[in-house]
Structure formats: structure tokens, C-alpha cells
Amino acid sequence: MSGITSICVYCGSSNSVSEKHLDQATLLGQRAAEKGIEIIYGGGRVGSMGRVADGALTGKGRVTGIIPEYLQRFEVGHTGVSELVVVDSMHTRKMQMFERSDAFCILPGGLGTLEEFFEVATWKQLGMHDKPIILINLENFWTPLTDLIDHQIECGYLRQKPEDIYSVVNSIEEVFQTLESLPDSRVKPDITLL
Numbered sequence: 001m002s003g004i005t006s007i008c009v010y011c012g013s014s015n016s017v018s019e020k021h022l023d024q025a026t027l028l029g030q031r032a033a034e035k036g037i038e039i040i041y042g043g044g045r046v047g048s049m050g051r052v053a054d055g056a057l058t059g060k061g062r063v064t065g066i067i068p069e070y071l072q073r074f075e076v077g078h079t080g081v082s083e084l085v086v087v088d089s090m091h092t093r094k095m096q097m098f099e100r101s102d103a104f105c106i107l108p109g110g111l112g113t114l115e116e117f118f119e120v121a122t123w124k125q126l127g128m129h130d131k132p133i134i135l136i137n138l139e140n141f142w143t144p145l146t147d148l149i150d151h152q153i154e155c156g157y158l159r160q161k162p163e164d165i166y167s168v169v170n171s172i173e174e175v176f177q178t179l180e181s182l183p184d185s186r187v188k189p190d191i192t193l194l
Contacts, residue, residue: 003184004132006038006064008101010116011048012109013076021108022048024138026055027172028105033061035176040101042093043067043085045078048107053078064100066093094119102185103132105175108141121165125158130187133166134175142168 025048043065
């Protein structure tokens with residue numbers, strides 16, 4: 001896919017997680033910077049959020065953080081990014097992250113990360129966009145989620161094959177290989193429907 005100039009990274013904001021996960025977040029930012037791909041993310045300076053931003057910045061990449069005013073009041077915003085956009089709500093944050101991104105990468109994370117994944121995956125399932133969505137399954141973190149989705153299919157609640165909605169990779173290097181192998185986007189999202 002030649003048209004990828006920005007990726008949205010959904011991930012956790014806790015430092016109390018696997019150091020390997022934090023290191024891989026740094027690597028994702030570094031690799032994106034090397035390829036001239038902008039990072040769009042939630043604007044935080046801690047956990048995987050901070051690490052992916054710092055990785056890209058170390059590689060002289062562009063990083064745009066989008067953070068709601070509510071969280072910015074707690075001083076968790078990353079003031080060293082290329083652009084830090086402070087918005088009025090979580091909904092506005094998610095919409096701006098969607099609009100500015102050509103693809104979505106999901107690192108390990110908590111409830112917020114799950115919610116973000118399910119939102120863009122649902123929109124894709126409904127045909128509202130066809131931007132790539134990549135689950136980065138570090139140390140099999142997302143395997144229980146993919147097993148659940150397989151169970152939903154078996155029970156008749158989901159008709160599409162998972163690979164028609166998202167890709168699963170096990171390493172950061174596979175992220176960029178996958179992006180390069182996917183066809184260019186054909187659906188122009190109708191933001192009024194999202």
C-alpha cells in the first residue's frame with residue numbers, strides 16, 4: 001500500500017506493564033519515522049503512548065497527539081510532540097484521530113484500547129471505511145480477543161471473516177510488511193455517518 005502517510009496507534013498508558021511491550025512501542029515509533037510515516041496517537045507521555053511518541057521523535061519523525069482537555073488537566077500530555085491538539089471530549093479526540101490516519105495499529109492496552117479497536121473495526125465491518133487495521137499480537141496478548149471473535153463467528157453473530165476486517169501480526173516488522181502488501185483504500189469515509 002503506497003498511500004500510507006500516517007498511522008493511528010491505539011495503546012495503553014500504563015508504565016506497570018511488560019517492559020518488552022514498552023520497548024516494542026518505542027520500536028514501532030522508530031520504524032514509522034524511518035519510513036516517513038506520521039504517528040497519530042492519544043497524546044499521552046506515559047506508558048506505551050509515551051514510548052511510541054518518543055521512538056518516532058528520536059527518529060526525527062512527525063508525531064501528532066490528540067488529547068481531551070479532561071486528561072490534559074492531569075498534565076499527562078506529551079509536550080515534546082510535533083503537534084499536541086487539545087480537544088473538548090473523548091469523542092472529538094477519536095474522530096480527529098480517525099480523520100488524520102491512513103491505517104490503525106493496535107498495541108497491547110486496556111479498556112480504552114479495546115474500545116478504540118472495536119469502534120474502527122465496526123465501522124469497517126459496516127463498509128464505512130476500508131483503512132487497514134492491524135492487531136499487534138505481542139506475546140499472544142490479543143489471542144483471547146481473536147478467540148472471542150472466532151467464537152462470535154461460530155455462533156452466527158459475525159458473518160465477515162476476521163481477515164476482511166483486520167490483520168494480526170506478531171512483530172513490529174510485520175506491521176510494515178502487512179501495510180505494503182494491502183491494496184489501496186477505495187472507500188472515502190463519510191464522516192457524517194461516523
